[in-house]
């Protein structure tokens with residue numbers, strides 16, 4: 520028995536400025552955007568459909584509870600009918616939490632993070648999300664991540680009220696993405712797709728979507744070089760969308776679980792932190808899903824996916840720091856990193872149960 524559902528309406532467009540006015544409800548709105556979002560790169564939005572809309576652009580990477588609280592404090596007095604989020608995962612996650620805060624009339628981030636997923640989706644302002652990276656899939660999921668950097672904890676809220684109402688994909692919105700961010704985002708999407716495949720919650724729909732994402736990334740990641748061809752951006756954005764739809768239903772698994780302390784303790788960018796364990800986790804999981812492995816081999820024109828994955832990771836590793844040592848890890852950090860790798864609700868989705876010794880071996884391979 521299985522079920523697949525995702526309530527987000529998807530629009531794909533070559534021209535956000537023309538599409539947006541038809542999607543925005545009447546009434547007041549607010550814009551959450553990444554810090555550098557301004558004309559002329561903003562695709563004419565700020566001088567067009569978003570003219571005069573209050574903008575909050577103080578959201579940093581991996582936002583802390585305090586930063587999300589500032590965003591909530593910004594939006595509450597405005598009582599918007601709609602919220603538009605334009606950015607990567609951190610901006611989208613923040614906007615999701617702000618919408619939920621307004622919907623629940625819950626002003627405090629600490630109270631918000633205590634909501635449970637069983638509560639129904641409350642009505643609130645319409646939330647539209649435009650991803651500007653081809654990686655996080657945050658525009659398609661019901662969870663948000665907040666980083667308590669001082670306490671060394673990753674806080675997560677899973678709630679149906681976190682789903683955006685509308686996701687708008689426009690490849691042009693990703694054209695300005697710097698290459699290192701492009702690699703990290705693409706590897707994050709690859710991790711989402713693979714984690715959806717080696718997942719206890721996988722179903723035929725998520726498998727199809729995830730396989731399509733893996734194929735698109737395998738064909739396009741090595742074309743990430745300045746200047747990035749526009750069709751490569753479009754393919755990677757589509758891959759990110761497919762992967763997002765897949766893992767929106769399965770959740771992630773061991774690679775993400777292992778990544779969290781790497782980001783919190785060592786500052787490894789999320790996509791890289793996830794990708795560091797993929798080759799080892801494929802080796803561990805693939806024997807338990809031979810039909811999926813064979814399907815990937817066919818999709819890749821006969822190339823074994825273990826070889827394809829090593830090729831992709833080598834390509835990325837030649838262009839950016841890709842080992843734990845490069846991010847300042849020392850051998851005596853390993854025990855702590857292993858201990859903090861077991862996130863409930865993530866690690867337990869993995870097809871194969873991993874022991875602390877298994878995780879240690881995975882991390883040693885990434886050293």
Ligand SMILES: [Fe+2]
Nearest residue numbers: 655707711793
């Ligand atoms: Fe991710």
